[in-house]
Amino acid sequence: MMVFGVMAYRLLPVSDLPTIDFPTIQVSAGLPGASPETMASAVALPLEKQFATIAGLNAISSSSSQGTTSISLQFDLNRDIDAAAQDVQSMISRAMRLLPAQMPTPPSYQKVNPGDQAVMVLVVYSSTLPLSTVDEYAESTIAQRLSMVNGVAQVQVFGAAKYAVRIDVDPQRLAARRIGIDDIATAIQNANVNLPTGTIYGSQQTLVVQADGQLLEAAAYRPVIVAYRRGNPVRLDEVAHVYDGIENDKNAAWYHGQRTIYLAVQKQPGTNVVAVVDAVKEMLPGLREQLPPACSSASAAIARSQSASRWAT
Numbered sequence: 001m002m003v004f005g006v007m008a009y010r011l012l013p014v015s016d017l018p019t020i021d022f023p024t025i026q027v028s029a030g031l032p033g034a035s036p037e038t039m040a041s042a043v044a045l046p047l048e049k050q051f052a053t054i055a056g057l058n059a060i061s062s063s064s065s066q067g068t069t070s071i072s073l074q075f076d077l078n079r080d081i082d083a084a085a086q087d088v089q090s091m092i093s094r095a096m097r098l099l100p101a102q103m104p105t106p107p108s109y110q111k112v113n114p115g116d117q118a119v120m121v122l123v124v125y126s127s128t129l130p131l132s133t134v135d136e137y138a139e140s141t142i143a144q145r146l147s148m149v150n151g152v153a154q155v156q157v158f159g160a161a162k163y164a165v166r167i168d169v170d171p172q173r174l175a176a177r178r179i180g181i182d183d184i185a186t187a188i189q190n191a192n193v194n195l196p197t198g199t200i201y202g203s204q205q206t207l208v209v210q211a212d213g214q215l216l217e218a219a220a221y222r223p224v225i226v227a228y229r230r231g232n233p234v235r236l237d238e239v240a241h242v243y244d245g246i247e248n249d250k251n252a253a254w255y256h257g258q259r260t261i262y263l264a265v266q267k268q269p270g271t272n273v274v275a276v277v278d279a280v281k282e283m284l285p286g287l288r289e290q291l292p293p294a295c296s297s298a299s300a301a302i303a304r305s306q307s308a309s310r311w312a313t
Helices: 002-010 037-050 081-098 130-145 172-178 181-191 273-290
Strands: 024-030 057-065 069-074 108-111 118-126 152-158 162-170 196-201 206-212 225-229 232-235 242-245 261-266 298-307 310-312
Touching: 024 037, 024 081, 037 081, 057 130, 069 242, 081 108, 108 162, 118 130, 118 273, 130 162, 130 206, 130 261, 130 273, 152 196, 152 310, 162 172, 162 181, 181 225, 261 273
Parallel strands: none
Antiparallel strands: 024 069, 024 108, 057 069, 118 261, 118 298, 152 261, 162 242, 196 206, 225 232, 298 310
8 A cells, every 4th residue: 555655646746726627718809909998899798798698608707908808708617618619619700790800810719727827937039130030939939839738728928029010100291181091091901912813724724813912011011102192192101100010019028138028838727737847848959949040049948937836947
């Protein structure tokens, strides 16, 4: 009995809190530029009305901020989380026609336990590369690989700096030329398209003609014609300041005084904290080697990790 007791003790999972698997699903939606009031009324409310019809739902709570909405759905303990996730996906699809058409992506959901804290926090930074480039490698390469580790529930990104072309319109210049803000939006949308235009049928093969009109840099947006006044074209750079930037310049994160991208690793309920942290640490050298040569100045470091009941920096 003593031998088997020692063996069983070594196999016990290590965690700060007892494992309680609440069937909870987190739904996230974004609408850049929208105020918290707009997010609550135009995005959160239609989704909540659809989620309220799901069987076995105990509570719905939502939090809206500038441009983002987070909805937490808690189900009965006897409700299967996979079946609940399918119902949530169906309700999201049903609510899409009620959501604003300006949403860049449809709402997404994740099966997580809100009581779980991040077991490890990684920082990705560079002293020479633009922060938007560092963010691209952090989200598309490092976060995706970490999500595949056994026992990792999700990897949250803090201080994200996604690349975007920013256009600051001058109201006085618009008024002087009698141009509305909707004319600017329509001109930008029409100039930035990537749609198939037709098909050419030949005797041996068929070719699809596609218009390559997608603009990727600020320099390509500046000469866009937004209107004609007195027979002369009015270009975008004449009424606005167009420059390369990031989507949300009000969101930032620092590590030892340097701008960085934080990656918070959360474990799945019931998994061993020590095993998850060790598995992530083993992947870090390989992740550093996978960075392109142009990112030789980028670094990935551990800002905080939870091993058993210890926090190390």
